[in-house]
Amino acid sequence: MNVSEIDQLISRVALGDRTAFSKLYDATSAKLFGVALRVLNNTASAEDVVQETYMKIWRYADRYASTGNSPMTWLITIARNTAIDRLRATKQAADISDLADQIAAPTPTPEQSAVAGSEAARIVACLNELPDDRHAAVRGAYLEGASYSDLAEKFDVPLNTMRTWLRRALIALRECMSR
Amino acid sequence: MSDAFTKDEEDRVLAAEYVLRLLDTDEERAFEARLAEDRALETEVAHWVYHLAPLSDDVAPVAPPAALKDQLFADLFGAQEPVSQAPTSLFARLGLWQGMAAAATAIAAALAVQLVTSPAPQTPASGPFFVSEIASADEGLRILALYDGATGGLRLTGTNGTAAEGRDFELWAIIGEDAPVSLGVLSDDGTGNIALPDALGGAVGGMVLAISDEPEGGSPTGAPTGAVLATGEVTDL
Numbered sequence: 001m002n003v004s005e006i007d008q009l010i011s012r013v014a015l016g017d018r019t020a021f022s023k024l025y026d027a028t029s030a031k032l033f034g035v036a037l038r039v040l041n042n043t044a045s046a047e048d049v050v051q052e053t054y055m056k057i058w059r060y061a062d063r064y065a066s067t068g069n070s071p072m073t074w075l076i077t078i079a080r081n082t083a084i085d086r087l088r089a090t091k092q093a094a095d096i097s098d099l100a101d102q103i104a105a106p107t108p109t110p111e112q113s114a115v116a117g118s119e120a121a122r123i124v125a126c127l128n129e130l131p132d133d134r135h136a137a138v139r140g141a142y143l144e145g146a147s148y149s150d151l152a153e154k155f156d157v158p159l160n161t162m163r164t165w166l167r168r169a170l171i172a173l174r175e176c177m178s179r
Numbered sequence: 180m181s182d183a184f185t186k187d188e189e190d191r192v193l194a195a196e197y198v199l200r201l202l203d204t205d206e207e208r209a210f211e212a213r214l215a216e217d218r219a220l221e222t223e224v225a226h227w228v229y230h231l232a233p234l235s236d237d238v239a240p241v242a243p244p245a246a247l248k249d250q251l252f253a254d255l256f257g258a259q260e261p262v263s264q265a266p267t268s269l270f271a272r273l274g275l276w277q278g279m280a281a282a283a284t285a286i287a288a289a290l291a292v293q294l295v296t297s298p299a300p301q302t303p304a305s306g307p308f309f310v311s312e313i314a315s316a317d318e319g320l321r322i323l324a325l326y327d328g329a330t331g332g333l334r335l336t337g338t339n340g341t342a343a344e345g346r347d348f349e350l351w352a353i354i355g356e357d358a359p360v361s362l363g364v365l366s367d368d369g370t371g372n373i374a375l376p377d378a379l380g381g382a383v384g385g386m387v388l389a390i391s392d393e394p395e396g397g398s399p400t401g402a403p404t405g406a407v408l409a410t411g412e413v414t415d416l
Contacts, residue, residue: 016310016325018256025248030240038238050243051251058255073232080235084200120233141199142234148201170195171188177230 001027006071014061021058029054031072032079039083039145049086053079084145126176134169137162194223198231257415309383313350313390313411315340320409322348322369322390326383333362337369342392346405349397352379353387364397365390386413 006027012020032053036046056078064074127135133155140146140154152162184192196202197210214220309326320340326333335350342348348369351359360379365371369390375383391398392405 018252022248022252025251029248030242031235031238033243034238034241035235037241047243047247050247051254054251055255070232073229076232076235077228081200120236123230123233138199139234139237141201142231143237145200166201167184167192167196170192171184174191174195 003070003072006075010057010061010064010071010074013058014064021054024057025054028072028075032075035076035079036083038143039080039087045086045090046083049079049083052086053082056082080142080145087145122177123173126173129176130169130172134165137166138169138173141166190220191223194220195227195231198224198227309413309415311388311411311413313388313409315409320369320390322365322409322411324388324411324413326375326413328383331375331377333373333375335365335369335371335373337365340369340408342367342369345395347393347395347397348390348408349393349403351389351391351403353389354379354382354385359389359403361398361401362388364393383413384415387411388413 006024009020009024009027013024029050033046033050036049036053037043040046040049053075057075064071127138130138137146137151137155140151144150146154148163148166149159151166152159155162157165193202193210197207197214202210214224309328311324311326312321313324314321318339321338322340323336323338324333325336342365348365348367350362350365350371350373352362352375353359360376362375363371363373379386387410389403389410390408391403392408393403394405398404
């Protein structure tokens with residue numbers, strides 16, 4: 001299913017079209033489940049997050065305004081943020097070292113890009129300009145929902161150092177991406 | 180922490196931290212308060228959302244268990260077969276979504292973050308939503324009704340049929356065995372926005388909406404005087 005088909009499905013979902021919603025679920029739920037699993041590392045929690053994510057999509061589809069960007073970005077953003085909220089809610093009990101292990105081992109896959117190829121290439125190129133650890137920290141924050149304190153622990157630096165590092169890395173990233 | 184950063188840089192970093200979810204809850208609130216009033220900041224958030232999105236390419240899709248979809252559809256739509264509902268064919272036939280899409284003016288990306296980070300303050304209370312297709316047997320007259328429980332507003336969009344010359348469509352609500360309650364006169368093409376009387380608000384689900392043919396200005400008696408042209412049951416969306 002291509003980008004404009006998903007775009008169109010979301011527009012129809014905004015009108016309460018359940019068939020479109022069913023098709024949208026079939027086309028996108030595996031990706032969103034993957035995103036939730038990556039953040040939560042727990043099947044039951046990730047299933048809950050997928051459920052909650054699609055309820056939000058059903059409810060708020062009318063706020064999706066096609067911007068020419070991939071509609072997958074919108075869907076993934078909702079799933080990722082829902083998963084991070086869930087992670088935060090259960091964080092006290094979480095084992096931080098497990099999280100750190102995940103950050104250390106990103107698992108690239110041959111799956112198709114969810115986003116336009118040139119944009120994907122650009123962020124990857126810009127991330128590669130960063131020192132490895134900062135690159136890994138940005139990925140950890142994005143993919144695992146790692147907080148500054150998770151990252152400080154993972155990289156074994158004081159919290160404020162981690163914060164300063166990452167903030168500088170983000171500025172560098174921003175400058176690189178607007179070149 | 181704004182060591183050596185200019186104000187613009189500081190905002191760019193803040194937007195990135197917001198999108199990455201590196202801010203704590205209080206900082207998120209404060210940032211969102213600014214975001215609501217600052218288009219440049221909103222654009223910056225959108226920028227980060229879209230530029231960071233390719234990172235999710237690293238995530239392998241994993242099919243969720245089939246039961247999850249059944250559960251989702253049962254929770255959202257009740258126990259019925261999810262894809263055979265009337266609204267499906269109805270909406271699929273309508274061209275009205277363009278108007279609705281035009282109403283969604285805010286930047287989608289910023290909203291996508293906001294609607295999960297702070298659903299209560301950022302999202303005006305909405306729903307429950309109800310829908311009804313008010314149609315004649317031959318579908319010569321067909322009007323779509325959408326009800327938003329948060330506003331109490333009933334929005335009607337005529338998709339087929341117009342009132343006869345010198346006559347008006349009047350909309351009625353029928354609850355159980357009670358006498359029809361007039362909700363007002365629609366425009367000749369069956370379009371209108373009607374505030375549902377508070378007394379009816381709680382009984383929207385299962386209510387029947389009907390259109391009758393009335394003299395110009397509506398029924399003079401307070402009850403339908405002309406033919407009932409079309410009816411439709413209101414269902415939970």
